[in-house]
Amino acid sequence: MSRNETLFNRAQTVIPGGVNSPVRAFGSVGGFPRFIARAEGSRMWDADGAAYIDYVGSWGPAIAGHAHPAIVEAVREAALKGLSFGAPTEAEVEIAEELCAHLPSLDMVRLVSSGTEATMSAIRLARGFTGRDTIIKFEGCYHGHADCLLVKAGSGLLTFGNPSSGGVPDDFAKHTLVLDYNNPEQLEETFRAKGDSIAAVIVEPFAGNMNLIRPSDRFLHLLRQLCTAHGTVLIFDEVMTGLRVGPQGVQGLVGITPDLTTLGKVIGGGMPVGAFGGRRDIMEKIAPLGSVYQAGTLSGSPVAVAAGLASLKLIQAPGFYEALEARTVQLVEGLQAAAKRHGVTFCAQSFGGMFGLYFADALPQSFADVMASDRNRFNQFFHAMLDAGHYFAPSAFEAGFVSAAHTEADIDATIAAADRVFAGMAA
Ligand SMILES: *Cc1c(COP(=O)(O)O)cnc(C)c1O
Numbered sequence: 132m133s134r135n136e137t138l139f140n141r142a143q144t145v146i147p148g149g150v151n152s153p154v155r156a157f158g159s160v161g162g163f164p165r166f167i168a169r170a171e172g173s174r175m176w177d178a179d180g181a182a183y184i185d186y187v188g189s190w191g192p193a194i195a196g197h198a199h200p201a202i203v204e205a206v207r208e209a210a211l212k213g214l215s216f217g218a219p220t221e222a223e224v225e226i227a228e229e230l231c232a233h234l235p236s237l238d239m240v241r242l243v244s245s246g247t248e249a250t251m252s253a254i255r256l257a258r259g260f261t262g263r264d265t266i267i268k269f270e271g272c273y274h275g276h277a278d279c280l281l282v283k284a285g286s287g288l289l290t291f292g293n294p295s296s297g298g299v300p301d302d303f304a305k306h307t308l309v310l311d312y313n314n315p316e317q318l319e320e321t322f323r324a325k326g327d328s329i330a331a332v333i334v335e336p337f338a339g340n341m342n343l344i345r346p347s348d349r350f351l352h353l354l355r356q357l358c359t360a361h362g363t364v365l366i367f368d369e370v371m372t373g374l375r376v377g378p379q380g381v382q383g384l385v386g387i388t389p390d391l392t393t394l395g396k397v398i399g400g401g402m403p404v405g406a407f408g409g410r411r412d413i414m415e416k417i418a419p420l421g422s423v424y425q426a427g428t429l430s431g432s433p434v435a436v437a438a439g440l441a442s443l444k445l446i447q448a449p450g451f452y453e454a455l456e457a458r459t460v461q462l463v464e465g466l467q468a469a470a471k472r473h474g475v476t477f478c479a480q481s482f483g484g485m486f487g488l489y490f491a492d493a494l495p496q497s498f499a500d501v502m503a504s505d506r507n508r509f510n511q512f513f514h515a516m517l518d519a520g521h522y523f524a525p526s527a528f529e530a531g532f533v534s535a536a537h538t539e540a541d542i543d544a545t546i547a548a549a550d551r552v553f554a555g556m557a558a
Contacts, residue, residue, distance in 0.1 A: 135164070138166045138178055157525045170185065171197050173185060174197070184520065184541050186524070191371050195400070195535050212433070213433065214434055230398065233378055242430050249407040250333065268282065271312050271501065274370075275370070276296075282304045308321065313344065336387070337376065340528070343486065348385065364413065370395035373398065455535050462546070475490075488523075490509050510527070511556055516548060521544075521545045
């Protein structure tokens, strides 16, 4: 038995499912997870010593590549000065200034330790600010695992949601309305009926947790208009997309300013950092200035913030995003050409350093489109690529990530492997 399998067996006796976050268990693709021993640049090595070119990047944070020397050195220096103080530090001020300078919507920002904490806090703040309870989310968008956000659509339009997880009381889910992503008509109808009772709309402005979907500009602009008209707080959840699709997030790309923005992943450079921020009049409702409570023993951890600041410095290098985007485009175009050569139904798209692969004949526009793509084909592709040393996300419903450490030769190697895999799938 391989060391990966031995470790998975050991893990399953003491950790539920053998993993500390569900998708890592390979449940969607079958087989056993690879236990990672180390990673550097574009590569990861597993417990059996197999090497992979990595297209997960710790699910987004590793935008500069794994174990970037500047980030590792910043962490080492910070750690030597003390791991945590429970008192403010200069580095927190610096990272807050950096984030406000990058994201057009941020007047003020507060740091937390995960994306989940960021969205949970942003929702509480929006409710406290508006004095309303109801929120809107969209089916297929993921916003972390706070109770009110683990909700799926109820039956029929304008009905309240049902919990999508055990342990969430119906009474909590009933304050969450779940609508179709990228459906402007339904959004308008909902606001016509209930607009003045809605505290917040939370949305992934490009959805990256049901594979990758770019919604229509009309949908995003309508969100902004309706929220403004009804005094509803518009929350862009850019935990994944912020500083990943470009230096200003999706809000910079599409030119829409939300009231609040949630961040995570890239801003921590691989360490646990999340953030939420936005309009000054809303952010001033947070304790200690206002009545909405929010806190964290390790919020603004000096070691995590040091990693975040080092990462933010790297992405500001001239040409960083141009190079990242060129690599990512090279990958999706190469994969599409290879699939076409072998007559495999496949398409792909990318934004900045983020991409989506679909075993379908057109780019998905909705959650239903994503669900209709060929999952068996994806799983076949995934395992064949993994065996060949190319590590894609172990699910057809996740986006992928390229880092600045991926070279043209890395991408060429992945495309060459995919060419052989597609040939096998066609046969
Ligand atoms: C990853 C993610 C979260 C949750 O962040 P965690 O750090 O895993 O809690 C929230 N929203 C979006 C859009 C994400 O991609």
